[in-house]
Amino acid sequence: MRLKKVKAHGFGKWRDTEWDLSADSRFTVFLGENETGKSSVMQLIHAVLFGFVKEEVERLKPRNGGNFGGSVELEMDGRTLTVERTHRQRIRGEVTVKYEDGRTGGEKEWEAILQGLDSATFKGIFHIDLNGLEHLQRLSPGEVNRYLYDAGMSGGQALTKLEKKLKQRADDYYTPQGKVKPVNRLAKEWEKTESERALLAEKLDRISEKRRLISDYENRLAEQADQEDEINQRLRFFEKASALETIIRDWSALNKKRDELARKRPDRFPVNGLERFERWQQLAEEKKAEAADKQKKLAEKKQLLAREENLLLTDQLRLEMSNALEKKAEIMRLYDNRATLSKDIEQLNREKKKLLKAHPDTSADHFNAAVIDAQKLQQFDRLKNERVQLKSKEEQLKMKAEDIENRVADNQEMQEEAKRQEKNYIAEENRLAKQQEKKANRKITWILTGTVLAAGISLVAADLFIALMALAAGTALLFSAYKEKREWLDRRQRTEETLSKADQQSAQESSPPLMAEKAINEKSLQQEKEQIELERERLAKQWSEWEDAFHNWLTITQLPFKDDLGWYDHFIPNARKWYELEDRIEELTEDKQQTESQIEQGERSAKQIVQKAGNTTDQEDFWYTLYKQYDRDEERRREIAKQQDLLTDMIEQHDELEEKYNHYRAKLDELLTYTGVTEENRFRSLGELEKHYEDIDYRCQEQEIRLSSAIPDKDEREKITAAVLAEHTDIDKEKQHLHEQSAAVFTEKERLIKEKTETAKEVETLEQDGTYEEICQEKKRLEEEVNKLLREWAVMQAALKMIGQAKRVYEQNRQPAVMERAEQLFIHLTEGRYHRFFAPLGEETFYVERNDGERFEPADLSRGTREILYLSLRLALADDDAFERKYPIIMDEILVNIDAVRRKKLIEAFSMISSGRQLLFFTCHRNLYKEIKNFTDDHTLHLLDSAVQR
Amino acid sequence: MITFIHMADLHLGRVFQTNVTNDNHARKKALDAVYRSLDNAVETAIDQQVDFIVIAGDIYDEAERSVKGKYKFQQACSRLQEYGIHVYAVHGNHDPLTSSVSSSADLPANVTVFSAEGETVVHTGKSGEKAALSGFSYPQTVFTESPIARFPARSNNDYHIGILHGQEGTLDGHEPYAPFRARELAALEYDYWALGHIHDRQVLQDDPPIRYSGCIQGANRKEQGPKGVDVVRLDSSGAHCTFVQTAPIVWAEVTVGAEDVTTEAELISKAETLTAERFGAETAVFTITVTGETALHEQLSDIDKKYEWIELLREELSGDGRWVDQVRVQTKPVIDREVWRNEDHLYGDIIRIREEITEADKIEIIDAWRKNAKLRRVMRETETWSEKEWEAVWDEAEQLILANLIDEERGL
DSSP states (O other): OEEEEEEEEEETTEEEEEEEOOSOOSEEEEEOOTTSSHHHHHHHHHHHHHOOOHHHHHHHSOTTOSOOEEEEEEEETTEEEEEEEEOSSSSSOEEEEEETTSOEEOHHHHHHHHTTOOHHHIIIIIEEEHHHHHHHHHSOHHHHHHHHHHHHSTTHHHHHHHHHHHHHHHHHHOOTTOSSSHHHHHHHHHHHHHHHHHHHHHHHHTHHHHHHHHHHHHHHHHHHHHHHHHHHHHHHHHHHHHHHHHHHHHHHHHHHHHHHHHTTOOSOOOTTHHHHHHHHHHHHHHHHHHHHHHHHHHHHHHHHHHHHHHTOOOHHHHHHHHHHHHHHHHHHHHHHHHHHHHHHHHHHHHHHHHHHHHOTTOOHHHHHHOOOOHHHHHHHHHHHHHHHHHHHHHHHHHHHHHHHHHHHHHHHHHHHHHHHHHHHHHHHHHHHHHHHHHHHHHHHHHHHHHHHHHHHHHHHHSOHHHHHHHHHHHHHHHHHHHHHHHHHHHHHHHHHHHHHHHHHHHHSSOOHHHHHHHHHHHHHHHHHHHHHHHHHHHHHHHHHHHHHHHHHHHHHHTOOOOSOTHHHHHHHHHHHHHHHHHHHHHHHHHHHHHHHHHHHHHHHHHHHHHHHTTOOOOSSOHHHHHHHHHHHHHHHHHHHHHHHHHHHHHHHHHHHHHHHHHHHHHHHHHHHHHHTOOOHHHHHHHHHHHHHHHHHHHHHHHHHHHHHHHOOOHHHHHHHHHHHHSTTOOHHHHHHHHHHHHHHHHHHHHHHHHHHHHHHHHHHHHHHTOHHHHHHHHHHHHHHHHHHHHHHHHHHHHHHHHHHHHHHHHHHHTHHHHHHHHHHHHHHHTTTSEEEEEOOTTOSOOEEEETTSOEEOGGGSOHHHHHHHHHHHHHHHHTOTTOTTOOOEEEESOSTTSOHHHHHHHHHHHHHHTTTSOEEEEESOHHHHHHHHHHOSOEEEEEOGGGGGO | OEEEEEEOOOOBTOOOOSSGGGSHHHHHHHHHHHHHHHHHHHHHHHHTTOSEEEEESOOBSSTTTOHHHHHHHHHHHHHHHHTTOEEEEEOOTTSOTTSSTTOOTTSOTTEEEOOSSOEEEEEEOTTSOEEEEEEOOOSSSOOOSOSGGGSOOOOSSSEEEEEEEOOBTTOOSSOOOSOBOHHHHHHTTOSEEEEESOSSOEEEETTTTEEEOOOSSOOSTTSOBOOEEEEEEEETTEEEEEEEEOOSEEEEEEEEEOTTOOSHHHHHHHHHHHHHHHHTTOEEEEEEEEEEEOTTHHHHHOTTTHHHHHHHHHHHHOBTTEEEEEEEEEEEOSSOHHHHHTSSSHHHHHHHHHHTOOHHHHHHHHHHHHTSHHHHHHHHHSOOOOHHHHHHHHHHHHHHHHHHHHHHHHHO
């Protein structure tokens, strides 16, 4: 494939630029400094052929918009076509292929033409740049090997990527040493399940043994049951014997005793004789004792009654007491009266005190001393009226005098005010005249100046007529102004005269009419003053007379002197009230004294009676004592009557008791006679004997009934009775022995049942719960799960194998040619210093061998040599036959680290592989271009931007 | 007229070979399935008022350990006894007479277990007709002798029935126990041969019938289709057989052609429709196989998406009493593999390499898992992968590489 034209529509800094590469040169050199767009050209070629790269789109898009993309005209497989790519919607851009005959095609067509060559392969093999070399150097030799395969095979990188991914995936599923990987985990789980299953299987295998065991247990249990029955029977016999032992022994003893007593019994004895005897005897004794007791109480009672009767009051005294008590109510009312009176007197005294308080400047003496009757009260009223009249007269006189004084002062002021007003008016008129005169003077001056100026100017500028006209007008105006001034001058002089006249007038006292009026007024006023003075003297005399009368009244009434007559108005009614209170108090005090003497008399007679009855009258409440004495006597009288009734009853009861005693004695005698004994003691001992016999007999029968009801069977009863009474039997011991036997049997039975149950349950569980099947199912599931995962894993492993195989195919069938070619180049470039270059199969590295036989790995070489080594590899790969199409090789600044000698060699090497192939050099080093130029003329130079101008 | 049920290979206690039992519901159903099948068979016998039931061996799956099976079998026989239905059974290689489970001691009186030497019993049916039954039980697990000598010549009874657990000589796939030829049986001129041992229903001869009734419940993906019992009526006109499905769960395989679908969602929807049509309300455990040349091939083979997608399909199709056991992707790319094979590029290399895969490659992979002791033990207990399985692995690997390479290249 050869590129004939590269054209940028808009790409990075390039716009509508075309580079013609159609000259069939060996070397095509793009020379340009940094930032001149070298990289953009390379990127453009790459983008047109393989599409835009997402990361570069933004950077390379034309800044001002417009068509983004370019085209490459190329010759391929003997035909010329143009590939154009523009960036519209898709990131990769839209491609158009145009053939010479005008046909066109799209993306699919172009992919078909490229025959699987992809961007990665193209970059890996045909685009050699410094970065690519450096990258190669940084890789480990193993990686380099892989890189060679990747770069050398179409889809190789994808294969490596897939290999890595598969390896990782497969390892995620399972590794032989893994623990947590799914397959490993499942296997572990399976093993656990399997061991559980095995354990259970073992149990199941023993199930028939277990069944046999169960039937064995059942037989033994039946034997135990028989044994248990026998023991229980015996135990029941002894249990009965034990339970009835007391009864049997008791019965036996009672039976013996009964026989003994039967021999001693009397022939005849009344039924319940002893009880009856005892009862009657007891009753007889009781009645006897009761009668004696009653007798004693009768005597005591009689004595007591006699004592009480002696204590009663005499009938005379009782009558007196009754009278005194009746009077008591009257005296009580007198007590109340006395208290009421005292309270009233106190109240009156309090009112007196209130009156005294109302007149703090007076004492009780004043009240007591004052003599105020109706007549004196009339006198006081008259004095009061007179005083009011005098006061009023005095006031009138005072007002008249003041009026006269005022009228004198008014007369003087009226004259002075009239003069002052007239003078002010004339002065104002004078000031106005002066002002107008000044104004008229200024007006005349202006008119004069204006007229002269107007006339002058008119004379110079216009003609004489106009000057004359102006002069005439000015004169007319002047005349009118002058007239005005005259008028104002006259007026001023007039007012000034008047003013000076007025001043002269004011120098004199007053005007004659005013003076006359004043004089008349003054005379009248003087007369009035004298009249008033007369009236004043008269009034003073009246006042003196009134005061004498007032002092006289005070002396008569013995009242103190007070300036204010109102005081008397207040005092006089209170003094009259005072007299009334005094009278009332006196009256009440008299009543009280009368009441007290009545009380004293009543009390005295009551106290005498109390003393007569034998009590003291010291205590205040002698009334209570009187009452109590009377009541007590009354009570005593009632009690004596009651006791006498009781005494009669007691005598009757005593007689009745005597009678009953005799009745019981007769009955006792009857009993003795029936038995044929005379002595009571004898009767009693016979009775005791009879009673004992009956008791024993009853108890004996009772025990017999108990026994028969406990053991109805007569034979059994006799056997048990015999066993109990037999001397050598120890029932408790027997029982204990049997109990022990029973317990042993029970324990054994329990044990057998438990074991049987457990075994049966185990068997039942095994038979019914299905655990074993559950575990088997789980085990099977795990196996299936493992199989499923392992199958997936196996697919991945198989794929990995195939990928490995594909690589080997490459190593065997393709790599040798590449390596051989690389070796030749390397030897040539190092001028034979190194003579071998190889990658052993199965090892992940390669070696170079120096001419002295020493071997080196790439890392051991110097940088320059290493770059040559990698360049050799890349060139060999690029030149490989696998790529029949001879794609152009793009070299981007690759010779900068290599010395001049070797550079020359390299250029030679490039020349060698350049037959039929385009070599595109991109550099900023002019030297390199010179070296190429020196080497061959067969080259084309494309200068980029300013590089050339240097 | 005599009617009876012919059943065989109950394998009580056998578990399902699948990982769908991961789901609790599925596990319960799976564990219960064979017992339900047995119950259904018993109910069928009662419903149809048969004279007796013939069981041609392998009642229990594990000689000693099918104790639950034994318990359930006892119950089933007791129920049959209530209805006066007799059970004639032989034991097979899974439950030979040496095992304690096979002991008939605990079984009710209506069960007759044939001896190891072989015997003939006569059953008088409700109609009064008599049927002779000849059979024998396996004395031990491995019994490879010819069974023919243990069967007498046809008796003079109305009918003669042979009960045999064994392998017809021309069939593959099972252990060659009690090997025989169909014609040898035919030669005995019995009226019916009730065979057991082969889990598929098979008819070796139509008239008089020589038949395998198959197992009563499938337990792995080889035992597909409905399973149950044969109800047989013998009368003067010959034998009349009717199959009755008793198995509650069916094993199956559903193939989904992906030729006409373009998206994964479409594919899932198509698969859903197909399974719904196929099973209706039936309970099933099934394998889905996706086939065909399809544009989806690369996506279905993409290493990043493949297994995720398979899980999705599994989830979507499971439910309503159906469980997806396995998903197999056997799609093909829309390319001409033959053309690529002859081309000198990487794809060609891969295709050629796949075709040159050898036994050694297989052993290498197996060795890798044999390195882990635990896994070695697991794999020893599971069935060895068949050659066909391995071929599928290689194919899948090849498709995996090609699909991913194509995908990668497209992505660039």
